[in-house]
Amino acid sequence: MQNYKKIEMIVGVFVLVGIMSITWLAVKLGGVGGIGSKGYELTAIFDDAGGVREGSDVLLAGVIVGKVSSVTLKDNEEALMILNISSEVKITSDASASVRTKGLIGEKFVRVNQGIEEDFLSNGDEFDDTESPINLEDMIGKYIFSGETP
Amino acid sequence: MMGVVVVVFCICLVENMIKTKNLTKIYGNVAALDDINLNIKSGEVTVILGGSGSGKTTLLRLLAGLETPTSGSIMFANEDLAKISQKRLYELRLHVGMLFQYSALLNSLTVYENVAFPLNEHTDLDDTIIHTMVTMKLEQVGLRGFEEMMPSQLSGGMAKRVAFARALAMDPQVVFFDEPTSGLDPISAGVISSLIHETTVKTRMTSVVVTHDVQAGLDIADHVILLWQGRIIAEGEAESVRLSKDPRVQQFIKGEPNGPIPFSRSQTAYIDDLTYKPGCVRLD
């Protein structure tokens, strides 16, 4: 009987550990209840969103560090993007954001270039410096219709 | 608890504990038992004798309700085993013990736990009372002090004695013994035999013993049934069977190789098989 009590204890611990593992998977990775931190949000205002959509990647030094969580129109003339950045990644306060294309005609993404300041952007901050995409068609059009050699 | 009391009451009143009528069991197309009619009286030791393959173990398993007959009926304390529910069968079994040929101790439990098993399962008795009862049963079979051993550590004889203690744990009305003395040394065999005899007399229980050990069987029997090829060839008190004129009975009792019961199972003439015939070698 003493033996059975011990076995009961061990089984209890086993079941507990198992359930904790499953819960951890569901909560941390599955995102149940939003307990798992998903990083922090930064805003960036562009003249032209250039085809970046919700869910597009945010790259820093060529590494994916976050996602675009929303793209909306601001004051009927500018594009406002909310970027969701991994909480482990720190971005300097004078960093710049630009819209780029993977390859020549590939997927659009937001590129972040670090600055030189010592302090970092935190949740809700805005990028000071943004660079809209170079529009190939615009450039070609400008060149043809200006009638001048650049 | 009321149910249990009623069952005990019923069982005590019955004169013929077990009755079979035209009992037949067929495996494949071989009749292991053919038209068996027998009466097992309460409070007696009934010994079923027979050689290997005579159907005696099948008969015991049928009587115990472990198998169902192909045809015929078994009345156990006036209840037809084929017609009662499983629940009722389990109720009846609370008053039935069985000693298996290879003891059949539960090998995950100690000797103590094995003997206490039926008590723990079916009674609400206090641990202290169960302890006393188990100790008494183990003392009866001379194994007090072996409580903490595992079945795998026991010799065949000891295991059988533990199994005996377990079979008696619930103070049953009927006990089935499957080859109680086979594979035991003479002393253990003698002890088991006398235990069967003594307990039957003392507790007025009904014992059904299946064995091929003629001497031990005849010594403890009140009633003997001799089986051969699935049929009863002799029945009666030990003395009358011993003095039977039937040559088959005499051959079996004396253990002679020659007689109406052939020892050799070969179907072909010996001399034919002795002679080497090229190309006729059977490889299968």
Added chain:
Amino acid sequence: MVDFIGKLGRNTLDAMTKLGDATLFALATLRLLFTSPWQGKHFVMQLYAIGVGSLIIIIITGAFTGMVLALQGYHMLVKVGTEALLGPAVALSLIRELGPVLAALMFVGRAGSSITAEIGIMRVTEQMDALEMMAVNPQARVMLTRIIACAIALPLLVGIFDVVGLFAGYLIGVEMLGVNAGVYIGETIDKIALNDVFAGLTKSIYFGLLVGIICTYMGQRATPTTEGVAKATTQAVMLCSVMVLILDYIITSFYL
């Protein structure tokens, strides 16, 4: 040729008969869950033997699976410059596929084989008949407790397998191969949905039931001799492994 077709037909019929028999056996046994007395203590004992007994092997397998996934994944992804996706690659393959399947296969080897062997031996040594004669239903006491213990132990083991595998993968990916820790974790959290965790868990419950049913069935129907039990044990392990893989495909095709 005719002989071969005859044999094929006979074997097919044989297999169908066995499948039907096993299904009936499983249904009859699982029905006892509601009709027979609750086997709480014996169920806990089985959970100990089956679940806790398989823990070590599951942890070891889980750790090495996570490690090798990270290693292989890294060398593949780095070629196309997407090593940032290493985290989700490891996590997805672990949670959706390898966790449930590998854990189930190890479970078959460790717990399944011992269930078949134990039940077979209990029949050889007449312990099943002894239980029956002591008015204890062996199907409820021996079979049912094991099947239910399998169905509960395996999902728990898979949960542990996944967590151990994820940590081992993280160690290799981040500490050894130098993928950015934040990226690794962030991407993993981002790409894994609750649905993935759910799919893995559902699989493991089915696998547990399957292993429990096959192994108890094979033990119960083994020829009650030492050779019969040995043969049944081998067959049970083979049948379980194949069935786990087949069932895995079927469930996956439903979930994707």
